[in-house]
Amino acid sequence: EVQLLESGGGLVQPGGSLRLSCAASGLTFSNDIMSWVRQAPGKGLERVSGITGNSGSTYYADSVKGRFTISRDNSKNTLYLQMNSLGVDDTAIYYCAKGGQAAPLDYWGQGTLVTVSS
Amino acid sequence: EIVLTQSPGILSLSPGERATLSCRASQSLRSSYLAWYQQKPGQAPRLLIYGGSSRATGIPDRFSGSGSGTDFTLTVSRLEPDDFALYYCQYYGTPPLTFGPGTKVDIK
Numbered sequence: 001e002v003q004l005l006e007s008g009g010g011l012v013q014p015g016g017s018l019r020l021s022c023a024a025s026g027l028t029f030s031n032d033i034m035s036w037v038r039q040a041p042g043k044g045l046e047r048v049s050g051i052t053g054n055s056g057s058t059y060y061a062d063s064v065k066g067r068f069t070i071s072r073d074n075s076k077n078t079l080y081l082q083m084n085s086l087g088v089d090d091t092a093i094y095y096c097a098k099g100g101q102a103a104p105l106d107y108w109g110q111g112t113l114v115t116v117s118s
Numbered sequence: 119e120i121v122l123t124q125s126p127g128i129l130s131l132s133p134g135e136r137a138t139l140s141c142r143a144s145q146s147l148r149s150s151y152l153a154w155y156q157q158k159p160g161q162a163p164r165l166l167i168y169g170g171s172s173r174a175t176g177i178p179d180r181f182s183g184s185g186s187g188t189d190f191t192l193t194v195s196r197l198e199p200d201d202f203a204l205y206y207c208q209y210y211g212t213p214p215l216t217f218g219p220g221t222k223v224d225i226k
Contacts, residue, residue: 035215037163045155045163045206045217059213095162104153104168104210106175111162 002026002107004096009112016086016116022079022096022109030054030074033100036081038092039111046092049081050100059101063089086116120144120209122218130226137194139221141207146187151211154183154192157204157220166205167192197223 008020020036035050049070050059058070069082079096093113099105121144131137141152150170155163165174167183170190180195194201202225207218 044219045208047215047217050213050215061214099210101213101215102151102211104165104174105155105163105208106165106168108162108164 002098004098004107004109006094006096006109006112009094009114011115011117012086013118014087014116017082017084018086018114020081020083020094020096020112020114022081024077024079024096024098027098027107029072029077032098033103034072034079035097035100035105036070036079037095037097037105037108038090038114039095040089040092043092047100048094051079052100083114086114088116090114091116119214120147120211120216122207122209122216124205124207124218124221126221127219128222128224130224131197132226133197133199135197137192137197137201137223139192139194139205139223141185141190141192141218143188143190143209147190147209147211150186151209152183152185152190153208153210154181155206155208156201157206163206168210194223199225 005023051070067085071080093111095111096109097105098107123142125140152170154167157163171183
């Protein structure tokens with residue numbers, strides 16, 4: 001059974017930083033493209049970042065480019081999202097998901113809430 | 119960037135009725151990289167359909183997807199109480215991978 005478990009969310013002040021983690025199990029993690037998708041309160045879905053299995057290619061939405069960094073440690077089956085210079089518009093539930101370019105998002109974690117507020 | 123438009127915004131139906139949800143793309147989608155997701159309150163989205171018409175693992179056959187090019191449809195043949203939820207379409211070809219704004223299916 002595939003499981004994705006996010007952690008690292010919380011309350012942070014504007015301008016602050018957070019690092020999200022997503023621990024994966026039940027899949028051949030190093031083979032899979034992975035994504036971070038966020039959902040602001042009461043809003044729709046936005047894929048903010050993605051990374052190929054070998055970390056050779058990454059993607060960032062314009063809304064986070066230059067502030068967020070996606071990475072992965074295949075030896076630990078873990079996906080990361082380093083978020084810097086956070087603003088109130090970054091407040092959202094952040095989901096990690098298996099899939100991305102040319103691959104549907106077929107497994108999702110339960111999400112971790114990031115709240116940016118003073 | 120491919121923009122997805124979903125209609126209607128809200129669909130009010132009764133259990134047992136047929137639901138037809140539309141997703142229109144701003145340009146023709148390559149290889150039908152079109153997926154449908156279901157989301158219930160407080161839960162993560164769940165993949166229903168990929169490739170425009172292929173059901174994901176464990177998805178009941180009352181859910182079906184169709185379409186090509188710019189026009190895609192998700193049909194729920196007979197709504198069950200568990201099907202009242204929010205539905206999103208998504209393009210997953212060339213980045214950015216965009217989502218539609220969603221269609222809410224609620225109980226009439």
